[in-house]
Amino acid sequence: xxxxxxxxxxxxxxxxxxxxxxxxxxxxxxxxxxxxxxxxxxxxxxxxxxxxxxxxxxxxxxxxxxxxxxxxxxxxxxxxxxxxxxxxxxxxxxxxxxxxxxxxxxxxxxxxxxxxxxxxxxxxxxxxxxxxxxxxxxxxxxxxxxxxxxxxxxxxxxx
Amino acid sequence: xxxxxxxxxxxxxxxxxxxxxxxxxxxxxxxxxxxxxxxxxxxxxxxxxxxxxxxxxxxxxxxxxxxxxxxxxxxxxxxxxxxxxxxxxxxxxxxxxxxxxxxxxxxxxxxxxxxxxxxxxxxxxxxxxxxxxxxxxxxxxxxxxxxxxxxxxxxxxxxxxxxxxxxxxxxxxxxxxxxxxxxxxxxxxxxxxxxxxxxxxxxxxxxxxxxxxxxxxxxxxxxxxxxxxxxxxxxxxxxxxxxxxxxxxxxxxxxxxxxxxxxxxxxxxxxxxxxxxxxxxxxxxxxxxxxxxxxxxxxxxxxxxxxxxxxxxxxxxxxxxxxxxxxxxxxxxxxxxxxxxxxxxxxxxxxxxxxxxxxxxxxxxxxxxxxxxxxxxxxxxxxxxxxxxxxxxxxxxxxxxxxxxxx
Numbered sequence: 001x002x003x004x005x006x007x008x009x010x011x012x013x014x015x016x017x018x019x020x021x022x023x024x025x026x027x028x029x030x031x032x033x034x035x036x037x038x039x040x041x042x043x044x045x046x047x048x049x050x051x052x053x054x055x056x057x058x059x060x061x062x063x064x065x066x067x068x069x070x071x072x073x074x075x076x077x078x079x080x081x082x083x084x085x086x087x088x089x090x091x092x093x094x095x096x097x098x099x100x101x102x103x104x105x106x107x108x109x110x111x112x113x114x115x116x117x118x119x120x121x122x123x124x125x126x127x128x129x130x131x132x133x134x135x136x137x138x139x140x141x142x143x144x145x146x147x148x149x150x151x152x153x154x155x156x157x158x159x
Numbered sequence: 160x161x162x163x164x165x166x167x168x169x170x171x172x173x174x175x176x177x178x179x180x181x182x183x184x185x186x187x188x189x190x191x192x193x194x195x196x197x198x199x200x201x202x203x204x205x206x207x208x209x210x211x212x213x214x215x216x217x218x219x220x221x222x223x224x225x226x227x228x229x230x231x232x233x234x235x236x237x238x239x240x241x242x243x244x245x246x247x248x249x250x251x252x253x254x255x256x257x258x259x260x261x262x263x264x265x266x267x268x269x270x271x272x273x274x275x276x277x278x279x280x281x282x283x284x285x286x287x288x289x290x291x292x293x294x295x296x297x298x299x300x301x302x303x304x305x306x307x308x309x310x311x312x313x314x315x316x317x318x319x320x321x322x323x324x325x326x327x328x329x330x331x332x333x334x335x336x337x338x339x340x341x342x343x344x345x346x347x348x349x350x351x352x353x354x355x356x357x358x359x360x361x362x363x364x365x366x367x368x369x370x371x372x373x374x375x376x377x378x379x380x381x382x383x384x385x386x387x388x389x390x391x392x393x394x395x396x397x398x399x400x401x402x403x404x405x406x407x408x409x410x411x412x413x414x415x416x417x418x419x420x421x422x423x424x425x426x427x428x429x430x431x432x433x434x435x436x437x438x439x440x441x442x443x444x445x446x447x448x449x450x451x452x453x454x455x456x457x458x459x460x461x462x463x464x465x466x467x468x469x470x471x472x473x474x475x476x477x478x479x480x481x482x483x484x485x486x487x488x489x490x491x492x493x494x495x496x497x498x499x500x501x502x503x504x505x506x507x508x509x510x511x512x513x514x515x516x517x518x519x520x521x522x523x524x525x526x527x528x529x530x531x532x533x534x535x536x537x538x539x540x541x542x543x544x545x546x547x548x549x550x551x552x553x554x555x556x557x558x559x560x561x562x563x564x565x566x
Binding site for chain 1: 180182185186189190195197199200201202204206288289290338460461463464467468510512533537
C-alpha cells in the first residue's frame with residue numbers, strides 16, 4: 001500500500017495497470033486499494049504542479065507568520081480553522097518557534113493579499129500579530145524544480 | 160620509388176583483427192534518427208546525486224587537484240575494504256590488495272594484461288559485455304566463448320566450464336549481475352563453479368559492477384567463496400549504483416601479487432585515477448546509501464513494468480534479477496536481432512541493442528535497458544507491443560517468467 005501511495009504521490013497520472021505492472025500486483029487489487037485509500041481520505045486529491053508564470057498568469061504568494069493567543073476553550077485548532085476555511089488560504093501549518101501559524105496565501109495582486117491579511121486574517125479573535133512575506137521567485141515546489149536545466153545528456157546507445 | 164605500405168596496413172595486426180564494435184554502427188544510425196526513445200543505453204538515467212557532486216565542488220575549492228598515489232587515495236581504499244568486509248565478509252588489506260582504476264574498464268584491461276600471456280585461453284560465458292573478448296585478444300590471449308541460453312537462465316553450469324578447460328586455460332571471466340542479460344547467479348551455482356575452478360587451478364576475474372543492482376536474492380561475491388579470494392580479481396566501481404558513469408572510478412581487489420602487477424601497468428599508463436572523481440567516490444561510499452537505494456528501488460519498479468509488459472505481449476523473456484536490462488527473445492518475429500533492432504528503430508523510433516553484439520549466443524535476442532524515465536519506458540513499450548503485433552510471433556518458445564507474481 002505504501003508503495004502505491006509513493007508512486008501516486010510522485011505521478012498522479014499513473015494508470016492502475018502501470019502501477020500493477022511496476023509492483024507486480026494484480027490490477028484488480030491495485031484498483032481496489034486505490035478506491036479504499038480515496039474513500040478513507042488517505043488520498044485526498046490529485047493535484048497538478050503548474051508553472052503559472054509560463055502560462056502567462058500572474059499570481060502572488062505570501063507567507064504570513066501569525067501569532068495567536070491560545071485560549072483555554074478555543075486552543076490553536078479553533079483559530080486555525082477560522083483561518084484555513086478561507087479559500088485564499090492555500091496551506092496552514094502549526095509551527096514551533098517564534099510564531100504559531102505559517103499561512104500561505106495566494107492572490108492576484110499584492111494589494112489583494114495585503115487586503116486579505118488586514119481585513120480578514122488580522123482581525124480574527126485570538127490573532128495577536130501577523131508578519132507578511134511575499135514570495136519573489138519560486139525555484140522548487142513540492143520537490144519539483146520549476147526551470148530544470150538538467151536535461152538528458154546520455155548517448156543514444158552505449159555498451 | 161619505394162612502394163609505401165598503406166597507413167591502415169601499418170596498424171598493429173592484432174588491432175586490425177579486432178572487428179569494430181557492433182554497437183558503434185548501430186549508434187550512428189540511432190543518433191541520426193529524430194525523436195527516438197532509447198532503451199539502448201548502458202547507464203542510469205539519473206544524474207549523479209547532488210551530495211556527491213557537491214562534495215566534488217568542495218574538493219576543487221580546497222585545491223585537491225594533484226596526483227594521488229598510483230593505487231589511489233588510501234581513504235577511498237579503506238572505505239572500499241570496509242564495505243567489502245561488511246557486505247560480503249571478505250577482507251582486503253587497503254594497502255596492497257586494492258587498486259583504484261579509471262572505471263571497471265581499466266581494471267579489466269589491467270587484470271587481463273597482468274595475467275594473460277600469448278596463447279593463454281580465457282573462458283567467457285556469453286552473451287557477455289563487449290569488452291572482454293577484445294581485451295583478451297589485445298593481450299595475446301584467446302577468448303573461448305561459453306554459450307548460455309535463456310532456458311538455463313544465462314548462467315553457465317560448472318559442467319559447461321569443465322568441458323572447455325584445456326591445458327592452456329588460465330582464466331575464467333564471470334560477470335553477474337550480467338550485462339546484457341540481467342542474469343544473477345545463485346550462490347549454489349557459484350560454489351559449483353568455484354569447485355571446478357579450484358580443481359583446475361584457474362584464475363577468475365569477477366566483474367561485479369552491477370552487484371548493488373540486485374533485485375532477486377542477495378548478491379554473492381565470488382571472492383567470498385571458499386578458496387576463491389586468492390585466485391579472484393574482483394572488479395567493481397561506482398558507475399552504475401551511484402549514477403557516476405562519467406566519473407570513471409572503479410576498483411580492483413585481489414591478492415597483493417596480482418594487484419601489484421596491475422599497479423605496475425597502471426602506474427606507467429594511467430598513473431592514477433582522477434583525484435576529483437576519487438573524492439566524489441569516497442562521498443558516495445560514505446553518504447550515498449540512501450540515494451543509491453532510491454535509484455535501485457526505481458530501477459526495480461521499471462524492471463517489473465518492462466518484464467510484465469513483455470509477458471503481456473507474449474514476448475519470451477528470461478526474468479532479469481539484476482542490472483538494468485531485459486533480454487527478450489525475438490526469434491518468434493522471424494527477424495534476426497539486427498533486423499529487429501533496425502526495423503524497430505526506423506518504424507517505431509525505439510532504440511534497443513541487437514543481442515548478437517554480445518556474442519553469437521545473443522543472436523535472437525535484443526537488449527532493452529530500463530534505465531529510462533517511466534514515461535519514456537511506457538511509450539517505448541507500447542511501440543514495441545505494436546511492432547511485435549505487426550510482425551506476429553510465429554515460433555512459440557517457452558516463456559520464462561518465474562517469480563513475478565501477478566494476477
